Amino acid sequence: MAAEQTISPASKATSGPNWLLRDLAGLAVILVLAGIGYLLFPNNLALLTRITAIALLVLSLDLVTGYCGIATLGHAALFGAGAYAAGIAAAHFGITDPIIMVVIGAIGGAAAGLLAGAIMLRGHGLAQLVLSIAIVYLFHETANKASGWTGGSDGLAGISPDPVFGLFGFDLWGRTAYVFGIVLLVLVFLLLRVLVRSPFGMLCRGIKEDPVRVSAMGASVNATLLRMYVISGAVAGVGGALNAISTQVVGLDSLSFTTSAEALVMLVLGGTGSLYGGLIGTLVFMWFEDFVSSINPFHWLTIVGALLIAVVLFAPSGLYGTAVQLLQRIRDKR
Amino acid sequence: MQTVFSVGTDALAYGMVLFVISIGLSVTMGLMRVVNLAHGAFAMIGGYIASYAAHMLGFGYAVAILLAVAGTILISIPIERFLFRRIYGAPELTQVLMTIGITFCVIGIANYVFGPTLKTIPLPDMLRGPVDLGYRSIAAHKLFAIACGVVVAGALWFLIDRTAFGVKLRASVDNAAMAGSLGVRTRIVYAVSSAVAVGLAAFGGIVGAELLPIEPYYALRYMVTFLVVVSVGGAGSIPGALLACLVLGAIDTTGRYLVPEYGEFFFYLAVITIVCLFPNGLLGRKR
Numbered sequence: 029m030a031a032e033q034t035i036s037p038a039s040k041a042t043s044g045p046n047w048l049l050r051d052l053a054g055l056a057v058i059l060v061l062a063g064i065g066y067l068l069f070p071n072n073l074a075l076l077t078r079i080t081a082i083a084l085l086v087l088s089l090d091l092v093t094g095y096c097g098i099a100t101l102g103h104a105a106l107f108g109a110g111a112y113a114a115g116i117a118a119a120h121f122g123i124t125d126p127i128i129m130v131v132i133g134a135i136g137g138a139a140a141g142l143l144a145g146a147i148m149l150r151g152h153g154l155a156q157l158v159l160s161i162a163i164v165y166l167f168h169e170t171a172n173k174a175s176g177w178t179g180g181s182d183g184l185a186g187i188s189p190d191p192v193f194g195l196f197g198f199d200l201w202g203r204t205a206y207v208f209g210i211v212l213l214v215l216v217f218l219l220l221r222v223l224v225r226s227p228f229g230m231l232c233r234g235i236k237e238d239p240v241r242v243s244a245m246g247a248s249v250n251a252t253l254l255r256m257y258v259i260s261g262a263v264a265g266v267g268g269a270l271n272a273i274s275t276q277v278v279g280l281d282s283l284s285f286t287t288s289a290e291a292l293v294m295l296v297l298g299g300t301g302s303l304y305g306g307l308i309g310t311l312v313f314m315w316f317e318d319f320v321s322s323i324n325p326f327h328w329l330t331i332v333g334a335l336l337i338a339v340v341l342f343a344p345s346g347l348y349g350t351a352v353q354l355l356q357r358i359r360d361k362r
Numbered sequence: 363m364q365t366v367f368s369v370g371t372d373a374l375a376y377g378m379v380l381f382v383i384s385i386g387l388s389v390t391m392g393l394m395r396v397v398n399l400a401h402g403a404f405a406m407i408g409g410y411i412a413s414y415a416a417h418m419l420g421f422g423y424a425v426a427i428l429l430a431v432a433g434t435i436l437i438s439i440p441i442e443r444f445l446f447r448r449i450y451g452a453p454e455l456t457q458v459l460m461t462i463g464i465t466f467c468v469i470g471i472a473n474y475v476f477g478p479t480l481k482t483i484p485l486p487d488m489l490r491g492p493v494d495l496g497y498r499s500i501a502a503h504k505l506f507a508i509a510c511g512v513v514v515a516g517a518l519w520f521l522i523d524r525t526a527f528g529v530k531l532r533a534s535v536d537n538a539a540m541a542g543s544l545g546v547r548t549r550i551v552y553a554v555s556s557a558v559a560v561g562l563a564a565f566g567g568i569v570g571a572e573l574l575p576i577e578p579y580y581a582l583r584y585m586v587t588f589l590v591v592v593s594v595g596g597a598g599s600i601p602g603a604l605l606a607c608l609v610l611g612a613i614d615t616t617g618r619y620l621v622p623e624y625g626e627f628f629f630y631l632a633v634i635t636i637v638c639l640f641p642n643g644l645l646g647r648k649r
Contacts, residue, residue: 099455147634153454154397155641158593161586162630162637169627285586289462296459330470336463340456341448 051221054304055214061311062210066203073202077274079314080209084216084267085287086294086306088137091260093292094300095224096253097236099157100148101288102164103264108283109140110265112171112178115278118187120177126189126198126208130269137265138258140167145257149250161285168283183279187272198273205274212270216263220303223259232256233301293332297339299346308348367498369619375504377611378511379570384588385518385603386559392535392598393555396446397454399461401563401588402581403468408434408564409576410472413481423486427568434564435557442556465581473578481576483568503572510569514562518600531555535598594636596646605644609636 065076085107092098113136117123123132148159171178178184191197196204223229234242235249243249272278281287290313298309321328343350387401412430415421421429445464449457489506492499522528533541534551542548567576574584595606610629617628636644 093455099453099458101458147638150638151641154391154589154593154597155637155643157397157454157458158590159634159637162590162633165586165626165630166634169625169630173624173627286582292455293459293462296455300455327470327474329466330474333463333466333468333470336459336466337445340460340463341445344456 047225051218054221055218058214058217058307059210066206070201073206074274075314075318077202077206077209078271079310080206080213081267081271081274082291082294082314083213083307083310084270085264085291086298086310087216087220087303088260088263088267089291089295090300090303090306091220091224091256091263092253093295094302094306095229095232095236096256098148098253099292100160101157101285101292102144102148102160102162103260103291104283104285104287105144105164105167106137106140106261106264107268107271107287107291108167108171108278109261110134110137110268111272111278111282112136112184112268113139113265114269115184115187115272116177118189118272119184124188124190126192126273129189129273130212130266133265133269133272134262135265137268138262141258141261141264142254144261145254148257149253160288164283164285164288168280168285171280171283178278181280183277184272185277187276187278189273189276198276202274209270209274212266216266217303217307220263224303228252228255293336296346297335299349302348302352305346305348309346312347365619369616371500371504371508372619373612373615374608375507376573376615377607377609378508379566379573380587380591380611381511381566381604381607382507382514382569383563383566383584384591384607385514385600386562387588388592388595388597388599388603389518389531389535390556390559391592393531393538394450394552396450397457397461397589398446399458399585399589400441400464400468400581401559402583402585403465404434404438404560404563405567405570405584406472406576406578406580407437407468408567409483409571409580410476410481411564412568412571413483413576414476416484423484423489426483427565430568431561431564435561438556438560442553446556465585469578469581472581476578478578483571483576485572507569507573510565514565515600515604522600527551527554590633592643594633594640594643596640596643599643599645602643602645609644 062076066073069076085103088106089100089103092100092103110133114129114133117132118129123129144160144163147163148156151159172180175181189198192204192208196207198204224232231242231247231252234247235252239249268278268282271282294309294313295306296309297313298307299305317328317332320331339346345353383405384401387398390396391398408430411433412426415426415429416423441464445460449460485503489502491502493502493505522531530541530546530551533544533546534548538548541551567574567580574580591603591606591610594610595602595604610632613632614626614629617624617626621628640646
């Protein structure tokens with residue numbers, strides 16, 4: 029007993045500062061980039077806030093795709109559920125405090141995650157993929173039909189959030205929304221770093237590698253995956269709520285198959301299974317999209333397609349994964 | 363009674379078009395285990411070539427179909443050789459991304475070359491107007507689509523169930539490695555069946571152009587539908603695909619006629635229910 033106690037702090041001490049340092053460095057990079065964005069594009073903060081919201085969606089997708097190995101083309105269902113939950117709370121029930129709206133969005137996303145996860149875990153492979161697509165379409169059609177609650181294809185308008193803490197009002201330039209979004213992103217990112225390093229996160233990785241072996245070790249595969257799905261739903265819901273708060277409107281496109289597919293593309297572009305990759309992919313993809321589609325939206329599609337093919341063929345581990353491998357190789361040579 | 367009849371014929375025509383397009387996908391997915399989202403793109407390419415041949419070059423309907431099928435197969439050969447062959451046996455995520463990428467490229471290029479407008483394929487006089495069935499009349503092109511579906515189903519059944527090639531194909535679907543070691547040249551089986559699959563997709567795209575109109579977003583709009591058909595029917599099963607097309611066609615068409623404000627709600631609800639109950643598809647085999 030005593031020996032164990034002396035060993036475990038020592039082993040922690042050798043591995044501890046390394047990851048702590050790396051996470052702090054990652055955090056610093058996010059904050060510096062956010063600051064640069066604020067200074068360079070003061071007239072385009074709405075785009076930056078949207079990137080932040082989508083980054084939350086991509087992070088949540090990384091939790092199920094990167095850490096659990098579930099390929100899904102329907103993750104926007106969870107994002108949209110959070111957006112509509114926060115939006116309906118504000119427009120129909122007068123709950124306009126932004127922090128409470130985010131909490132409601134997280135709960136809405138988690139509920140959608142529970143439902144989607146329970147359905148999707150029934151299948152494997154092709155069946156699972158088709159189920160994910162069917163779920164996002166089903167959510168989309170439901171939101172379209174229930175236009176009394178959701179505004180249907182016109183979108184849900186009439187969301188006017190209160191100032192944060194009663195101090196910082198949401199202004200025309202979107203400064204408050206931007207800072208609010210970055211703070212949310214940083215908090216969620218830190219929580220997720222802790223989560224994926226926890227025993228639970230390790231269990232999820234184990235399931236991704238070999239589900240049969242994990243279940244032979246006595247862990248319940250489906251219960252673990254479902255739990256991760258609910259967590260992922262909460263994260264996506266926070267992203268949706270942020271989008272609803274910053275744009276003050278929720279449209280059907282937040283629940284669409286296209287959004288889901290784009291989120292997957294961003295994740296793979298950046299690299300799965302590291303959280304950093306998701307952030308990088310979102311930033312690169314959305315900035316590039318804004319740049320190219322202002323010239324011609326159809327060229328944009330061709331370029332995304334070519335980019336996807338190139339990533340699959342030449343950089344299957346994404347931008348972040350490839351960069352890490354390059355650094356590793358340089359370090360090994362020394 | 364009038365409604366029941368028109369829903370029935372529309373559902374049958376729609377289901378048969380779905381069948382002609384997606385049966386190739388079903389066979390190749392059963393054979394090569396590739397989740398292929400680019401199949402609709404080939405149907406769209408077929409439609410574009412046929413439209414171009416008919417409008418710009420002035421060919422008749424039958425020649426346009428032949429040209430389009432041949433042209434689409436030609437276009438598909440380098441795509442198969444350089445892109446698809448690299449993702450056989452890769453994880454699903456890789457296959458999904460690669461095929462989505464191909465679809466996006468095809469959409470972008472089609473729009474660049476042919477413009478964003480809807481393309482029509484002029485029907486011959488024989489297929490225009492209604493056909494009198496004695497007590498009801500039905501649009502001739504729908505009857506033609508149904509007939510094409512029946513012919514394709516019959517021909518495929520004969521090819522796979524009665525010929526030597528069919529024996530090799532079935533052996534490769536069941537166990538490609540074992541078939542190869544018994545002397546079946548699986549590479550040739552793969553190449554022929556992908557060519558047939560692409561050709562059928564192009565054919566279905568032309569025959570169904572009146573029901574699924576040809577435009578640049580065609581590949582994206584129906585991408586999911588074709589994949590759903592294969593999943594519901596069971597990859598690699600021809601009777602399964604036929605059953606899935608008829609069931610899904612009936613549900614979709616009935617929904618559109620009776621409760622149009624729900625859109626595709628019932629279609630996807632049915633898909634979730636069926637896939638949850640039969641994870642390997644209606645008539646698919648357990649893997």
